[in-house]
Amino acid sequence: MQLGVGQLLYLEGAEDFDVVDENSETITSQIKNSGKNISLGSGDVRKAIENFWAHIERNPSRPIRMRFVTRGGVGSEKGDPFQGVKGIDLWRIAAGGDDDAASRIARHLSSTLQPPTLRRFLDSAGAAELRSKLFERINWATKEPSTDAVQLAVARAAIDLGDERDIDHNESLKAVDGLLAHCVETIKHRDANLRSLTRADLLRVFEAKTSVMFPLTRDLIASMGQVLAAGRGATPGQLNSVSFSPATLGVEPALPPFCLPRRSLIDAITRQQGSPALIVGSEGRGKTTVASLVGKELGGVACWVDLSAHDASALPSAFDRLLLAIRDLPSRAVVVVDDFPVATTITQAVWTRFSAVAEQCARREQFLILTAKGVHPEAVDPRLRTAGINIHAVPDLLREEISEFVSALGCPSDRSSQFAAAILARSGGGHPKLVHLLGLELQGADWHNSPASVMENPPVSIEQARAFARREAANTLPDTDLDLLYSLSLALSSLDREAVLFIGEEFVGLRSPGDALDRLVGRWVETQSSHEYKITALLTQPPVSD
Numbered sequence: 356m357q358l359g360v361g362q363l364l365y366l367e368g369a370e371d372f373d374v375v376d377e378n379s380e381t382i383t384s385q386i387k388n389s390g391k392n393i394s395l396g397s398g399d400v401r402k403a404i405e406n407f408w409a410h411i412e413r414n415p416s417r418p419i420r421m422r423f424v425t426r427g428g429v430g431s432e433k434g435d436p437f438q439g440v441k442g443i444d445l446w447r448i449a450a451g452g453d454d455d456a457a458s459r460i461a462r463h464l465s466s467t468l469q470p471p472t473l474r475r476f477l478d479s480a481g482a483a484e485l486r487s488k489l490f491e492r493i494n495w496a497t498k499e500p501s502t503d504a505v506q507l508a509v510a511r512a513a514i515d516l517g518d519e520r521d522i523d524h525n526e527s528l529k530a531v532d533g534l535l536a537h538c539v540e541t542i543k544h545r546d547a548n549l550r551s552l553t554r555a556d557l558l559r560v561f562e563a564k565t566s567v568m569f570p571l572t573r574d575l576i577a578s579m580g581q582v583l584a585a586g587r588g589a590t591p592g593q594l595n596s597v598s599f600s601p602a603t604l605g606v607e608p609a610l611p612p613f614c615l616p617r618r619s620l621i622d623a624i625t626r627q628q629g630s631p632a633l634i635v636g637s638e639g640r641g642k643t644t645v646a647s648l649v650g651k652e653l654g655g656v657a658c659w660v661d662l663s664a665h666d667a668s669a670l671p672s673a674f675d676r677l678l679l680a681i682r683d684l685p686s687r688a689v690v691v692v693d694d695f696p697v698a699t700t701i702t703q704a705v706w707t708r709f710s711a712v713a714e715q716c717a718r719r720e721q722f723l724i725l726t727a728k729g730v731h732p733e734a735v736d737p738r739l740r741t742a743g744i745n746i747h748a749v750p751d752l753l754r755e756e757i758s759e760f761v762s763a764l765g766c767p768s769d770r771s772s773q774f775a776a777a778i779l780a781r782s783g784g785g786h787p788k789l790v791h792l793l794g795l796e797l798q799g800a801d802w803h804n805s806p807a808s809v810m811e812n813p814p815v816s817i818e819q820a821r822a823f824a825r826r827e828a829a830n831t832l833p834d835t836d837l838d839l840l841y842s843l844s845l846a847l848s849s850l851d852r853e854a855v856l857f858i859g860e861e862f863v864g865l866r867s868p869g870d871a872l873d874r875l876v877g878r879w880v881e882t883q884s885s886h887e888y889k890i891t892a893l894l895t896q897p898p899v900s901d
Contacts, residue, residue, distance in 0.1 A: 356512040356534075356557060364552040366542040369410050370421070383410065384422045388502060392430030393423075393495070395442030395460075400495075401468060407493060408473045424496045436463055443495050450490040454482035461485050503707040509534075510675060513561075522565050524679040530564035605661030605693065610647055613795070615752060615787055616759045617645055624649050624724070627745045631713055631723040633697065635732050636749035637891050638824065638878050639788030642726040643693055645749060649724060650689045657688035657721075662695055662728070667702065674708035678715065686720045696728040698877070701736045713742065730877040751785035760790065764798040773806040781814060783892025792816035824893040828879060836871045838863045840879055840890065849889040 358364055361377035370383040385403050387393075393400050400423070407421045429443040437445050437459060449456035465477040480488070500508070510528055517527025537552075537560045544550050624632045624645075632649070634642045650656035660677050662670065681690055692712075701709075716723040725744070727735065732748050740746070752760075758775035766774055774797065782789035796816040797804060828840060839859045843850070850858075852872070859868025872880065872888070880888050 356509065356516070358552070358554045358557070360554060362553070365547065366538065366550045366552070368547055368550065370406070380418045380420075381414075382420045382422060383407070384424055387423070387425040387427070390426045392427045393425055393443065393497065394430040394432045395446070395463065395467070396432040397430075400443075404464070404489075404493065405468055405470055405473065408470055408476075408489075411488070412472065420492045420494070422494045422496050424499050426499055426501060428498050429495075443497070446490060446493075446495065449482075450486060452486070457482040457485045457490060460490070501703060501707065503704045507675075507707055507711055514679065516557075516561060517565065520565075524682075525676070526565050527561075528675065528679075530561045533560050533564035605659045607647060607650070607656050607659040607691070608643060610644065610651075611791075613760070613764055613791075613798075614644060614648060615641060615791055616756050616763075617641075617648065617749075620645060620747060620749065621649055621652055624745075624747055625652055628653075628722045631716065631725060631742075631744045633725045633727060633735065633739060633744050633746045634749060635697075635727040635730055635735065635746060637881050638827075639786065639820075639891070639893050640749040641787045641791075642749055646691050646693065646724050646726050650691060653689050653722065655689065656691050657684050658690045660690075660692045662693060667696070667705075670696075670702075671704045671708055674705065674712055678708065678712050681712065681715055681719070681721060684719070684721060688719075688721045689724065690716060690721055691724045691726070693726050694728045695725045696730075697725065697735050697739060698728075698730045701738070706736075706738060710742070713744075728878075733882060734873075734877055749787065752779075752782075752787060752790050753785065754779050757785065757790055757794075761794055761797070764794050766797070766802050770802070770806065774802075774809070777806040777809040781809060781817060783895065786892035789817050789820060789892055792820055821893055824891075828894065832875075832879075835863075835865055836874055839865060839868065839871045840875055840894070843875075843880065843888075843890045844895045846890065846895075849887045852886045852888065855888055 358374070359376070363375045365373045365375065368383075369381070370385045372386075373381055373383045375381045385406075387399060395401070403421065403423050407419070410419050410421075429441050432442050436442070442460070442463070445456050446460055449460050461477040461480070465474050468474060468477070476488070477485070509531055513527045513531050513534075514524050517524060517530075534557065537556065541550055541552060624634070634645055636642050647656065658677070658680055660673065662673060665673055677690075677692070681688075684690070713723055715721075732746055735746060754772075754775050757778050758771045761774050761778070762768065762771045778790055778793050778797075779785050781793060793809075793814050793816055796814055797809070829837060832840065839855075842858050842863055843855065852869075855872050856868045859865040859871060865871055876882060876888065879891055879894060881891055882888055
């Protein structure tokens with residue numbers, strides 16, 4: 356995809372791949388898909404130097420260069436032969452014009468490499484010749500991107516190629532598989548001359564994969580004739596009668612008629628628009644609603660991505676599509692990624708694509724808002740913190756906020772404080788979902804129930820919410836985790852980790868209660884401190900108090 360006019364790409368030629376231009380200048384590339392550091396003492400490095408020398412001897416009239424590509428960094432040689440300087444770094448210094456560095460590298464290599472002609476060259480050549488024939492010709496390309504990053508670069512190149520031809524982005528991406536398949540077929544040829552690729556091959560395969568073939572039926576020919584006849588004198592834009600568009604990434608959910616007042620949280624998020632925001636919290640805390648409210652505060656959400664129905668294997672594709680979508684959005688637009696699994700299990704494929712999305716949003720000053728899928732702040736993938744993403748936990752509602760909410764629901768002002776206190780107690784200390792449901796239930800009764808009756812009789816809405824949560828847990832959790840969860844639901848207060856592990860081991864009979872606890876924390880179990888845990892109010896009945 357990066358070949359110029361007149362260049363040939365040979366697969367499995369002198370090295371893993373070679374690029375030859377119209378003047379026969381050749382760049383061979385040896386690829387090491389390893390994160391291990393390299394040094395002049397590495398077997399792969401010594402072998403690469405010896406292979407390069409063999410290429411030069413076989414092709415004395417052809418200018419040859421080599422790239423040694425690795426994901427690893429630069430390591431130190433055993434015995435520290437260069438007094439604190441790494442050999443690869445000293446090689447680069449020598450290539451840059453340092454004669455002393457060239458002589459030191461040559462003396463060291465002369466004692467470690469095998470080919471006699473190469474050793475004689477290292478012993479006899481001057482610094483300038485060492486540089487021109489060897490050091491300048493090998494490029495040690497260290498810390499190169501991962502395979503996932505390369506795949507993303509290829510996808511972007513395909514999109515750019517399609518843009519030049521006014522081809523839809525998603526259609527351009529479909530051509531990548533065809534290009535790879537063509538490479539696979541090419542590399543199978545025994546004849547080295549047939550294991551070559553050119554820019555023309557790229558364009559031919561790309562065109563084939565981004566074109567649509569129709570059978571020329573009589574009806575189709577007649578319809579095309581009618582369109583052309585009707586279009587005489589019309590502009591090209593008026594002739595468009597058929598269009599293709601990619602599937603939507605998601606639809607922003609409609610807000611309920613009455614939303615919980617989360618003014619302080621919304622203000623905290625909007626004040627930090629310079630960096631992406633991650634909204635975290637357990638089940639039923641209203642993370643999606645908060646994201647929507649923030650978007651409306653900033654003028655509306657331009658792109659909403661719903662990942663709730665995607666399994667792990669579909670996430671890379673979803674972020675690829677998002678990367679395409681945000682390219683067409685204006686600057687300062689709000690982009691929401693809802694239900695993103697941000698626990699420490701984020702795969703490299705997902706992380707690479709997410710990083711590209713975050714980078715593009717930052718470049719265009721677009722505000723990226725993420726909501727987490729059942730994870731507490733301490734369990735968020737540490738790479739998100741390192742990337743400068745602001746994490747906002749959705750807290751329980753305060754009594755004042757509940758009072759404001761019930762007032763908006765029509766509660767008489769002289770009783771809003773008493774109702775707020777009753778709802779606070781019944782909702783397990785202000786759990787957002789339970790507060791919302793109980794408030795709507797009381798509104799439906801036109802506030803005829805007294806605050807005392809709310810305390811005395813279990814509200815129907817809360818009982819239904821808890822029954823639903825129990826069914827959801829039963830359908831999604833393995834039996835071992837479910838048994839531990841049921842045991843924890845009996846606790847009337849928070850428990851430290853040792854107590855939870857004791858319950859899991861002695862009463863539930865779990866071999867690894869810590870692993871079970873870690874799987875529950877986030878969606879069903881909330882952290883009160885670094886070592887204290889409490890089951891979500893959706894699954895427990897809080898004590899009733901005056």
